[in-house]
Amino acid sequence: MDQAAIDRLAAQPVPKGRLLIGGAWVEGQGGETPVISPIDGRILTTLANASPEDVARATADARAAFEAGRWSRAAPAARKAVLHRLADLIERHALELAVLGVRDNGTEIFMALKAEPGSAAGTFRYYAEAIDKVYGEIAPTAPNVLGLVHREAVGVVGAIVPWNFPLMIGAWKIAPALAAGNSVVLKPAETASLTLLRLAELAIEAGVPPGVFNVVTGPGRVTGEALALSPDVDVLVFTGSGATGRRLLEYSARSNLKRCYLELGGKSPNIVFADAPDLAAAAKAAATAIFRNAGQVCVAGSRLLVERSVHDAFVAALCAATATMRPGNPLHLSTQIGAVNSETQLAGNLRFVADAQAEGGQVVLGGTRALAETGGFYMDPTIVAGVAPGHRLFREEVFGPVLAVTPFDTEDEAIRLANATDYGLAAGVWTASLARAHRMIRALRAGVVHVNTYGGTDVTVPLGGVKQSGNGHDKSLHALEKYTDLKTAWIQL
Numbered sequence: 001m002d003q004a005a006i007d008r009l010a011a012q013p014v015p016k017g018r019l020l021i022g023g024a025w026v027e028g029q030g031g032e033t034p035v036i037s038p039i040d041g042r043i044l045t046t047l048a049n050a051s052p053e054d055v056a057r058a059t060a061d062a063r064a065a066f067e068a069g070r071w072s073r074a075a076p077a078a079r080k081a082v083l084h085r086l087a088d089l090i091e092r093h094a095l096e097l098a099v100l101g102v103r104d105n106g107t108e109i110f111m112a113l114k115a116e117p118g119s120a121a122g123t124f125r126y127y128a129e130a131i132d133k134v135y136g137e138i139a140p141t142a143p144n145v146l147g148l149v150h151r152e153a154v155g156v157v158g159a160i161v162p163w164n165f166p167l168m169i170g171a172w173k174i175a176p177a178l179a180a181g182n183s184v185v186l187k188p189a190e191t192a193s194l195t196l197l198r199l200a201e202l203a204i205e206a207g208v209p210p211g212v213f214n215v216v217t218g219p220g221r222v223t224g225e226a227l228a229l230s231p232d233v234d235v236l237v238f239t240g241s242g243a244t245g246r247r248l249l250e251y252s253a254r255s256n257l258k259r260c261y262l263e264l265g266g267k268s269p270n271i272v273f274a275d276a277p278d279l280a281a282a283a284k285a286a287a288t289a290i291f292r293n294a295g296q297v298c299v300a301g302s303r304l305l306v307e308r309s310v311h312d313a314f315v316a317a318l319c320a321a322t323a324t325m326r327p328g329n330p331l332h333l334s335t336q337i338g339a340v341n342s343e344t345q346l347a348g349n350l351r352f353v354a355d356a357q358a359e360g361g362q363v364v365l366g367g368t369r370a371l372a373e374t375g376g377f378y379m380d381p382t383i384v385a386g387v388a389p390g391h392r393l394f395r396e397e398v399f400g401p402v403l404a405v406t407p408f409d410t411e412d413e414a415i416r417l418a419n420a421t422d423y424g425l426a427a428g429v430w431t432a433s434l435a436r437a438h439r440m441i442r443a444l445r446a447g448v449v450h451v452n453t454y455g456g457t458d459v460t461v462p463l464g465g466v467k468q469s470g471n472g473h474d475k476s477l478h479a480l481e482k483y484t485d486l487k488t489a490w491i492q493l
């Protein structure tokens with residue numbers, strides 16, 4: 001990778017964002033909003049605000065395109081070819097997309113390259129390949145009848161996504177939805193829309209027909225709400241906060257009972273037993289588990305539970321490992337911790353630290369804003385020890401670079417503490433005991449349990465939460481269940 005190429009791309013002006021409705025780029029009826037780069041607090045460009053009327057046109061066009069059948073009834077092999085072309089284009093424009101995304105949301109460039117265009121292209125390829133390999137079924141009925149099970153596209157999919165990994169999370173939803181033959185109306189986050197607008201340009205270039213893929217940008221409470229209330233939307237797929245997830249369920253109840261699949265937040269426990277095979281490696285992994293992308297990762301290991309006999313030594317090793325990770329300009333290849341996404345998010349992170357101290361937690365590292373002179377939004381990686389189950393920092397998701405540390409004495413206590421949260425997204429367990437690892441996998445209420453590692457991912461492996469971390473799964477063939485309906489045919493022979 002070449003820093004000079006990144007710098008050249010980062011110096012280019014960013015065109016203003018418009019809406020993609022029915023295959024045409026249009027202005028929003030709700031005016032425009034400036035896009036603030038978290039790198040330096042400066043205005044990068046503007047985004048169009050889609051009004052409820054704009055959203056209604058987008059959903060109606062999506063419905064019309066679905067009914068017309070140019071995409072929905074095309075042979076799976078034809079859709080596959082278009083989605084492969086889109087993956088090719090994403091790869092061809094990978095550096096451009098990564099730099100644009102970093103300027104928009106502040107993720108470290110070395111991570112953005114891998115997690116954003118890299119993962120999005122792989123996701124489009126995976127579902128392009130899957131779609132002509134998923135068959136219907138013939139049920140084992142009595143011999144005088146035939147029970148056929150068809151898998152059909154659901155119709156119009158509304159997708160609402162967050163700001164932390166917009167391309168990757170967007171692709172997790174758009175790729176299986178399009179592969180299955182649906183039309184999509186996408187609503188990106190206010191502070192991370194630019195790469196998804198560029199993706200939409202590439203989708204048109206790849207040959208996705210007009211109206212099949214639409215993008216409406218704008219405020220959640222206006223544009224997102226209109227999409228979630230739309231009678232034209234059959235299924236709503238969402239990644240974001242629990243508070244918004246609750247609203248979406250209400251909108252569904254108030255409108256057409258559209259199905260809602262929610263990928264929500266986490267307060268994931270990373271549990272270190274004294275018998276961990278390599279405590280130094282565990283300390284390094286615990287640091288990256290919470291501090292990469294400035295903690296703005298849904299599965300971040302944000303609660304560290306450490307067996308008391310190794311607690312003090314482990315916290316010292318963790319502080320030493322973290323000391324090498326400094327926040328910096330996310331466009332620099334050497335930066336390990338990028339910017340916090342917005343000023344509001346930064347203020348919220350600092351409030352969490354103040355509340356933790358007021359409740360008796362001890363800040364052993366960080367706790368402060370960093371690089372304020374840049375005008376950007378940065379925070380020192382922060383470790384708070386002595387966090388008890390009643391504390392706010394133990395229960396609520398920060399979605400920032402703030403780690404809560406809590407000691408435990410027994411395996412049972414570790415399980416109790418780990419599960420003492422409304423969330424159930426991810427967990428980590430560090431132990432040399434195979435039996436303990438399997439006991440923990442069974443006992444932890446989480447969608448994914450990592451053992452002697454933290455945060456690995458692959459498009460072949462489903463990601464989803466339990467409890468208030470949501471329902472349904474992104475990635476893997478299981479994701480197709482959200483974008484297809486079963487229809488049975490009963491035939492008398």
Ligand code: NAD
Nearest residue numbers: 161162163188189220221224225240241244263264265298
């Ligand atoms: P958010 O809920 O504030 O916003 C997410 C999206 O919802 C944005 O596009 C926003 O505009 C839209 N929105 C907001 N209010 C809305 C409304 N009333 N109606 C319709 N749409 C509305 O979340 P965020 O701050 O962008 O993202 C951070 C959250 O996402 C964290 O809780 C994080 O854990 C979670 N997350 C979860 C996963 C996962 O896979 N489980 C992945 C990434 C992020």
